Amino acid sequence: MSYKHQVAEKIASALVHLGVDSLTKENVYNMLETPPNPAMGDIAFPCFQLAKALRKAPPMIAAELTEQISGAPLKEVKAVGPYVNLFLDQEMVAQQVISTVLSQGKAYGDSDLGQGRNVPIDLSSPNIAKPFSMGHLRSTVIGNAIANIMEKQGYKPVRINHLGDWGTQFGKLIVAYKLWGDEEKVKAEPIKELLSLYIRFHEEAENDPSLEDQGREWFKKLEDGDTEAKHLWTWFRDESLKEFMKIYDLMNVSFDSTNGEAFYNDKMDRVVQLLEEKGLLTESDGAQVVTLDEYDMPPSLIKKSDGATLYATRDLAAALYRHETYDFAKAVYVVGNEQRLHFQQLYKVLEKMGYPWAANMYHIPFGMMLKDGKKMSTRKGKVVLLEEVLAQAIADVQKVIEEKNPSLANKEEVSRQVGVGAVIFHDLKNYRLNDINFSWEEMLTFEGETGPYVQYTHARACSLLRKGNYQPESQTSLAPGALDSKEAWAVVTLLNAFPDIVERAGDNFDPSLIGKYVIDLAQVFNKFYANIRILAEEEEIKASRLQLVAAVTTVLKEGLRLLGLAAPEEM
Structure with a gap:
């Protein structure tokens, strides 16, 4: 227990003597302040909040409270106006803090708050066949740090890399590869080569719109399990993941699961069926939606008019799968701020489906990575590749070491x-x-x-x-x-x-x-x-x-x- 907690306990106990039992140790702890000048003490407790309950002026309460507080780890307690200023026994505190840190080592600060319960953490989640940009850095490092911190609190984090590995773009990529692809080039530089094929597809499609139809046809084949389509898609995915792993290894980030969007393809019909059984699906312009009017939110789109399922359907399937697989204490999604509404809708749909565990799901939003104050964009060539940034940073540090400590x-x-x-x-x-x-x-x-x-x-x-x-x-x-x-x-x-x-x-x-x-x-x-x-x-x-x-x-x-x-x- 830290000294601040010990002091909070003493103050809470002294308040009971004065007739105030409405403030718990936690309440008192949250009220404690650090004086602006160390000469005024190590910890200060303001008495303004007690004036109404005790019907006394704060300085009088501070004076009475001071009389009730003493003993280790305190050396001195003074009333200064409406504050109780507390001075710690510095020699005793130093001895205890240092010996605790040295005896516990890296376990210093550990707790058993999580009691070994699972916390799936959705982080990083780049799109396969596309470069890993600085924009993906944020989800990766924020999510990894949160996982480390939760592990220190006694939880068991499950790091999930929910890859963007499904969608019409893969039909387009298959068409581009069949028309212009070179197996050796893809093996040598997978991401670079696949991206250039994807860009070429869009350039050629401006003059030949039939390419777009071919792209949709090949994605339909992929959805239907066509052998060639599935073989190419699996190859693109595996090669992309190998490239990503080089970056993850460099950053010392690992995952317990790389189940991406495609993993949930066979799990979405069940979601639609459950929503139908619970009477939650409504038709709107030919699409199937779950209305969220009572939460002042737009409806959550579950199925398009052509029968195709959407992100919401997939994320509902993922939430059900993760709860059934991990029986989680919390489920965490480290995804950009622009997805805030999507996650609010997701949790409310799960709530309407009657799942109380939806209350333990958290969207952890984050801001953007800017360059020269502007959003990075792949299409406008303003993207900064993470691999290049890491390589440059390492090279710059090497130069400094050669100058200052070559041995x-x-x-x-x-x-x-x-x-x-x-x-x-x-x-x-x-x-x-x-x-x-x-x-x-x-x-x-x-x-x-x-x-x-x-x-x-x-x-x-x-x-x-x-x-x-x-x-x-x-x-x-x-x-x-x-x-x-x-x-x-x-x-x-x-x-x-x-x-x-x-x-x-x-x-x-x-x-x-x-x-x-x-x-x-x-x-x-x-x-x-x-x-x-x-x-x-x-x-x-x-x-x-x-x-x-x-x-x-x-x-x-x-x-x-x-x-x-x-x-x-x-x-």
């Missing part, structure tokens, strides 16, 4: 970790709903709020441990006064906050809280490094300060891991 032992591995990490962190440090402007300069600098800055701080701390010959097994009680500085206390305070940050990041599906946290921890550690002689002459003082450094490396490494970044020990 580094594992240069290639570190270049990959820092280059890829820079791209991932550039996304995740931002709140997911914000649009992000793609910027090389901002992404790759070793200063400021970047991945390389946090990774470099971790490497610097590891270097200190090596220089000081730190031995993890020789952990002892902290020497009196060793961490008696505002710089050391700032580090201890942040280390203590890590479990709460993980909890909030999980509850809000918000990896940026971890991103901001590791930046803050790196910054306060660098102040400590700049102002305090860590490798002091006195052996006990040095050993104590190195224990704090070791705790920082543990938490920085774990924070970076949750975001999907490696933490090199040398840079």
